[in-house]
Amino acid sequence: METPLFLRKKKLFFVFTSAAKPVWTRYGSETDLSTFIGSLAAILYKFQNYYTGIQDSLRYLRTADMYVVFLCTEALFYVCISKGKDSLESLYNQLRMLHTKVISTLTDNITTMLISRPSYDARNLMGGTHSALDYLIRTTAVSPSMLDAFMPVPMLAQHRSQIQLSFKSHLDDDLLYGFIMTSTSIIYRYCRKGENIHHIDTSLLFNMLASHSSLRSTMSWTPICLPNFSDKGFVYAYITFLQDSQVGLALLSDNSAAFKNLKACGDAIETEIRGLLPIIEESVKSIPYSVSICGIKEFKHFIYMTKAVDQYTMSGFTPSTRDFLPEMPIDIYKRTLRRYFAAYKLSNIPEFFKGNYTKIDTYKNEQIVALRTNEYVLFASLSSMLPAAAVVQLTTQLLRWLKSQEQDFFIMR
Amino acid sequence: MDDNSAQAKVVLLGEAGVGKSSIVLRFVADTYHSDIEPTIGASFLSKIVNLSEGTIKFGIWDTAGQERYHSLARMYYAEAVAAILVYDITNRKSYEAMKNWHKELVEQGPKNLIVAIAGNKEDLVEKEQVEMEEAKSFAESIGAIYKKTSAKTRYGIEQLFKEIAIKIKDNRSIVTREKRGSIRVTSAVSQQPGVAKEKKCCS
Numbered sequence: 001m002e003t004p005l006f007l008r009k010k011k012l013f014f015v016f017t018s019a020a021k022p023v024w025t026r027y028g029s030e031t032d033l034s035t036f037i038g039s040l041a042a043i044l045y046k047f048q049n050y051y052t053g054i055q056d057s058l059r060y061l062r063t064a065d066m067y068v069v070f071l072c073t074e075a076l077f078y079v080c081i082s083k084g085k086d087s088l089e090s091l092y093n094q095l096r097m098l099h100t101k102v103i104s105t106l107t108d109n110i111t112t113m114l115i116s117r118p119s120y121d122a123r124n125l126m127g128g129t130h131s132a133l134d135y136l137i138r139t140t141a142v143s144p145s146m147l148d149a150f151m152p153v154p155m156l157a158q159h160r161s162q163i164q165l166s167f168k169s170h171l172d173d174d175l176l177y178g179f180i181m182t183s184t185s186i187i188y189r190y191c192r193k194g195e196n197i198h199h200i201d202t203s204l205l206f207n208m209l210a211s212h213s214s215l216r217s218t219m220s221w222t223p224i225c226l227p228n229f230s231d232k233g234f235v236y237a238y239i240t241f242l243q244d245s246q247v248g249l250a251l252l253s254d255n256s257a258a259f260k261n262l263k264a265c266g267d268a269i270e271t272e273i274r275g276l277l278p279i280i281e282e283s284v285k286s287i288p289y290s291v292s293i294c295g296i297k298e299f300k301h302f303i304y305m306t307k308a309v310d311q312y313t314m315s316g317f318t319p320s321t322r323d324f325l326p327e328m329p330i331d332i333y334k335r336t337l338r339r340y341f342a343a344y345k346l347s348n349i350p351e352f353f354k355g356n357y358t359k360i361d362t363y364k365n366e367q368i369v370a371l372r373t374n375e376y377v378l379f380a381s382l383s384s385m386l387p388a389a390a391v392v393q394l395t396t397q398l399l400r401w402l403k404s405q406e407q408d409f410f411i412m413r
Numbered sequence: 414m415d416d417n418s419a420q421a422k423v424v425l426l427g428e429a430g431v432g433k434s435s436i437v438l439r440f441v442a443d444t445y446h447s448d449i450e451p452t453i454g455a456s457f458l459s460k461i462v463n464l465s466e467g468t469i470k471f472g473i474w475d476t477a478g479q480e481r482y483h484s485l486a487r488m489y490y491a492e493a494v495a496a497i498l499v500y501d502i503t504n505r506k507s508y509e510a511m512k513n514w515h516k517e518l519v520e521q522g523p524k525n526l527i528v529a530i531a532g533n534k535e536d537l538v539e540k541e542q543v544e545m546e547e548a549k550s551f552a553e554s555i556g557a558i559y560k561k562t563s564a565k566t567r568y569g570i571e572q573l574f575k576e577i578a579i580k581i582k583d584n585r586s587i588v589t590r591e592k593r594g595s596i597r598v599t600s601a602v603s604q605q606p607g608v609a610k611e612k613k614c615c616s
Contacts, residue, residue: 106481127429127479128451214434214450218475222454223485234485237454256488259457 004028004036012081013098013137016041019118023076023102024126024133040079044070060088071095075114076102085334086141087341093145094137097200100227101136104204105129108231132211139207142330143319144337146344147305147377149312150199150206151319153185155283157407159276163188166272172265174258176235179250180273183210184321185284187247189411198228199310205237209248210320215239216248221259224252238262242270247280288325291315294401298394300366301328301336302380304402306410312377313409339363340379343370360391369395378402420470421581424490426514427499428507429478432533435564436499437475440574445565452477455489462578469578487521494584495527495577500548502532502561503540508548515555527580528557531573535563 006012006028014033015024020041022030030037047058061068069091071078078095102110106125114120126133167178167190177197178190186206191197208224209215215222223234238251238259249270251262273280291299293315305312316328324330339361347357347370357372362384369391371378378399382391406412425433434452438444441460455476462469474489476482490496496518500511511530518526530552532543545561552559558576562569 124479125481127481128453128477131450208453212450212453214452214456217438218456218458220452220454220456221489223482224454256485 004032006033010083011086011137011141012079013094013133014040014079015098015102016077016079017114017118017120017122018075018077021119021121021123023122024130026134026137030123041077044072044077060091067091069095071099073099073111075111075118085338087338089341089345090141090145090338094140097136097140097145097203098133100200100204101129101133101207102126103227103231104225107225107233108227132207135211136207138322139319142317142322142334142337144303144305144312144314144340144379146341147303147312148199149305149310150186150202151312151314152189152409152411153187153283153287154289154313154405154409155187155279157412159279159283160188160411162276163273164190166269170265170268170272172258172261174253174255174261175251175265176229176254177205177250177252178269179205179248179252180280181206181209181248181250182246182284183213183216183248184318185287186411187280187283195229198226201226201228202310205250205252206320208237209239209250216241216246219263223256226252229254238266240266240270242274242277245277245281246284247277288314288316288318288323288328290325290327294398296394296398296401298382298386298390299398300381300383301333302378302398302402303340304379304409305377306406307375307377308406309410309412311410336366336368336381339366339368339381340370343368344372344379347372360388367391371395371399376402419467419581419585420472421495421578422472422474422493423495423497423577424474424476424486424493425497425499426476426486426490426518427478428501428504428510429480431478431499431501431504431507432564433478433497433499434475436497436531436533436562436570436573437473439564439567439570441473443567447565451479454482454485462574464575464578464582466579466582469581471574471578486517490518490522490526493523493526494581495529496522497529497531497573497577498557499531499533500543501534502543502545502548503534503537505542508543512551515557525584527577527584528555529573529577530557530559531569532559532561533564535561535568536565 009027013026014037016022016037020038022033022037025033044058057072058070065083067082069080078098080091080095082091163180176192180188204226219240222237222239224237225231225234229235235252235254236256239248241248249266251266253262291301301316303312303314317324317333322330324333343359343361347353359370361368366384367382369380380398425437427433429451434449435445437458441458452475455474458473460471462471476486476489498511498514500507532548549559560569560573562573
C-alpha cells in the first residue's frame with residue numbers, strides 16, 4: 001500500500017473525539033485521515049477492553065525509531081507520532097499544551113458537549129486556529145517545559161518599573177491582566193491585586209498574539225479562555241499595537257462590556273510608554289544573549305528559573321522564535337535540552353528528593369548540571385574536562401551572578 | 414453634538430472567508446491582500462467620510478466569521494446603528510448564513526438598525542452561485558441596502574458605505590427633529606408628540 005504523504009513527516013499530531021471523529025491534524029486534511037484516526041482510536045479501545053476495571057489508558061507505544069504517545073482527556077483524545085529524538089516527557093507536555101489550547105479556544109464546554117454528543121463534528125469549531133496550533137507545537141518542542149515558567153526579555157529594572165508605573169497610574173476596575181509584548185517576547189505583565197496569573201495562561205495569550213498576524217493591523221476585542229483563571233468561560237482581550245512599532249499592548253477583562261474602559265486605559269498607558277519604545281525595542285533585540293555575559297568562560301549554556309516569580313531566562317537560544325547564536329546551534333540546543341530533561345527526571349520523585357536536588361551528568365563532550373532548591377532551578381552545560389570540585393565551585397559562582405541579575409532578567413512584583 | 418458631524422458604529426457579519434476584513438481594509442486603508450489571516454474575535458477600525466450634508470465618523474467592528482464566535486457577535490452588534498451582512502456570491506451556503514444573520518438581528522438586534530447586504534467577490538462573477546436578482550429582492554423585502562462589492566477591485570465598496578452614511582444621516586435628522594419636538598413637549602406645547610410620531614412613520 002502506498003504511504004500517504006503526511007505519514008512521512010517527522011512529527012504528527014492528531015486530535016479526535018471518543019467517537020473517532022477528527023478534530024484537528026497537523027498535516028493532511030481531517031477528512032483524508034478519518035480511516036487512520038479510526039485505527040488509532042481502535043487501538044486505544046482495544047487496550048482499554050483488555051484492562052477493564054483499571055483506571056488507566058494506553059500511554060505510549062514504542063518502536064525502534066518512533067514514539068506513539070496518547071493523551072486521553074474526558075472527551076478528546078490527543079496522539080503524537082514522533083520520529084525525532086524528543087523525550088517522552090517533552091511529547092506529553094506538547095500534547096497537554098495542545099489540549100490547553102483547544103480549551104482556550106472553545107472553553108471546557110466542549111467537553112460537556114462532546115460527552116453528550118461524541119459524534120459531533122468539532123472541526124469547524126477549530127476553524128482558523130491551524131497556524132496557532134502549529135506555532136504552539138514548534139515552540140513547545142524547544143521549551144524547558146519542566147520548569148513551569150515563561151521567559152521575559154531582560155531589561156534594566158528601572159525601565160521595567162517605569163512601565164509598571166504607567167500601568168499602576170491608569171488602573172481601571174475592569175482591568176484583570178495587562179501585558180506589553182511583541183510577537184516574539186514578553187516585556188511586562190500586570191495582574192490585578194488579589195488575583196494570580198498562571199504561566200500557562202501567560203503563554204496562551206502570547207501564543208495568540210504571536211501566531212495571529214491579523215491582530216497586528218488594527219485594534220481588537222477578542223475572547224480568550226484562560227483555563228487557569230476559569231475554563232468555563234471567556235475573558236476579553238483588548239489588543240492594540242503602538243503606532244509604527246512591533247510593540248503590542250494587551251489588556252484583559254472578565255467583563256465583556258469593558259472595551260471602552262480598557263481602550264481609554266490603553267490609550268493612557270500608550271501615551272506614557274511611547275517614550276520607552278526605543279528601550280523596549282532594544283531589549284527585544286537583546287535575546288538570545290551570549291552565555292559569556294556571566295563572565296565565566298567554562299559555561300556553554302545555562303537556564304535559570306527563580307521560584308519567586310514563574311519565569312526563567314536562558315543563554316544562546318530563544319524558544320519563542322527558535323533564534324540562536326553560533327555558540328548554541330539549534331541541534332546542539334535540542335540535545336542539551338534533552339540532557340537537562342534527563343538530569344531533572346529523578347527530581348520529580350518526592351520520596352527521594354524532598355529538598356535540594358543536585359545532579360551532574362558527564363557526557364563525552366559536556367557535563368550537565370541540574371540543581372533545584374526551594375528558591376531556584378538551574379541547568380547548565382560545562383566543558384567535560386573539568387573535575388567535579390571545579391564544577392561545583394563554578395556553579396556556585398554562576399548562581400551568585402544570576403542572583404545578582406534577577407531584577408533585570410525577570411518581571412518582579 | 415454638532416449637527417454636521419456624527420459618529421456611527423457599524424458591524425460586519427457573515428460567514429468565515431466571505432471577505433469582511435477585506436471590505437473593511439479596502440474601505441479604511443484602500444489596501445487588499447489576497448491571503449489575509451482569519452480575524453479572531455473582532456477588530457475595530459475607524460474612518461471619517463465626508464458627505465455634502467456633513468461628515469460622519471465610522472467606528473467599524475469587523476467580526477470573526479468562525480462558528481465558535483457566533484454567540485459573541487451580539488456583543489458587537491448590540492450598540493451598532495448599522496450592520497453590513499456579507500456573503501460570497503460564489504458560495505450559496507454563505508448566502509443562507511447571511512439570511513440567518515438577518516433573522517438573528519430582527520430577533521435580538523437593536524431597534525432601527527440599518528441593514529446593508531454586500532454580495533462580495535464580484536470579480537469572480539463567472540462562478541456566481543447566487544443571482545443578483547434573488548439577493549436584491551430579498552434585500553428589498555427586508556428594507557435593506559443592497560450592493561455587489563469586490564474588495565479586490567474596489568467595486569461598490571465606497572458606494573456601500575456612502576449609502577449607509579446617507580441613511581444614517583437621514584435617520585439622525587429625524588431623531589434630532591424628534592428630540593427638538595420632545596423639548597417642546599416638556600415645555601408643554603400641545604400636539605408636538607403627534608408630529609414626532611408622524612415623522613417616525615416616514616423613516
